[in-house]
Amino acid sequence: MKRALVVLACLALVTLAVEVTDAPHPVLGIGLAVGYTLLATVGFLWVERQRRWALSAAYVLVQVLLGYAVFGYGGAGVGATLLLCVLVSQAVLLLPLPVAVVLALAVPLVHLGMSPGAFVRNGLGVLAAAVFTAVVTELLRREQRSRAELATAHEQLRGYAAQAEELATTQERNRVARDIHDGLGHHLTVVQMQVQAARAVLGTDPDRADAVLARAQDSATEALAEVRRSVAALRAERPRPPLRTSLEGLAAEASAAGIPTELRVTGDVRPLPADAEESLFRAAQEALTNVRKHAEAGSATVVLDFRGPATVRLEVCDDGRGLVARGSGFGLVGIRERAAQLGGRLDVTSAPGGGTTLLVEVPG
Helix, strand or coil, X not given: CHHHXXXXXXXXXXXXXXXXXXXXXXXXXXXXXXXXXXXXXXXXXXXXXXXXXXXXXXXXXXXXXXXXXXXXHHCCCHHHHHHHHHHHHHXXXXXXXXXXXXXXXXXXXXXXXXXXXXXXXXXHXXXXXXXXXXXXXXXXXXXXXXXXXXHHHHHHHHHHHHHHHHHHHHHHHHHHHHHHHHHHHHHHHHHHHHHHHHHHHCCCCXXXXXXXXXXXXXXXXXXXXXXXXXXXXXXXXCCCCCHHHHHHHXXXXXXXXXXXXXXXXXXXXXXXXXXXXXXXXXXXXXXXHHHHHHHCCCCEEEEEEEECCCEEEEXXXXXXXCCCCCCCCHHHHHHHHXXXXXXXXXXXXXXXXCCEEEEEEEEC
């Protein structure tokens, strides 16, 4: 709205400058219009930022006096009327609404200074323009206020949603904790009683003791399965370390397992999107797992290459016996799907006795 008022004031200045060219002293009229316009643009923006009622009232009063001089010199032409509309709109923005409404009704009368007949012929249009400007400005201001309140409400709603989600998560964790306590406690109690019973008859009835211990083993197995389910439900997702750190960990694991593995990082290292890091990490993890299980390799190399500003490539090479069936296996299918979802690709090259190279390239 402020920009629109600045544009309108400049348009009024141009129009008024054209209208006063035929006046006795056009330079004076143009000077008045320029002063009015500068005050209506630069002055208004400064006063509006101060947010002081007394300063706003003084600004409007000065504009009324300048406007009276402009109207008295150039008459109620289009340019002067546009400047009046700018003043009324600014008054609505700066002053309380009742004061601005009174100003919108009174200022045209003061500026015109016409006889009743002349006012009926020429002044009603100016008055209508002033009232219309006041109404439209107030409607726009209310609309902006509603938008701001709506944005605030949306922010609060998002906060409430996050709180509700956190509360639901807490309640679910508490429920699982109760299940662990009740279920695990039950199974451990049963196991304890069965072990005691088995020990009681171990010397006199070994067959019965063996049967009781078998049931205790079944109870322990069931308890372990329940604990795993509960822990999986409770486990919160932890942030993954940087990709380079994760790959160093994979290389260290492979080396500890008997396959010396080297990690090399080339190019301009930069942070990658989380999905790209996840895809590359899973690819390296699966590739090194295959090297340990199937390749019969003496060594392996992992290369993370930041190729240009928009692409990153991962290569895992080994000197093993090569793939029996190229590109087979559920793990390779998963790597290919992850890369394809990101707009990347997977390429596997292998030769009998010549090792295997897995290459994954994704945007990032």
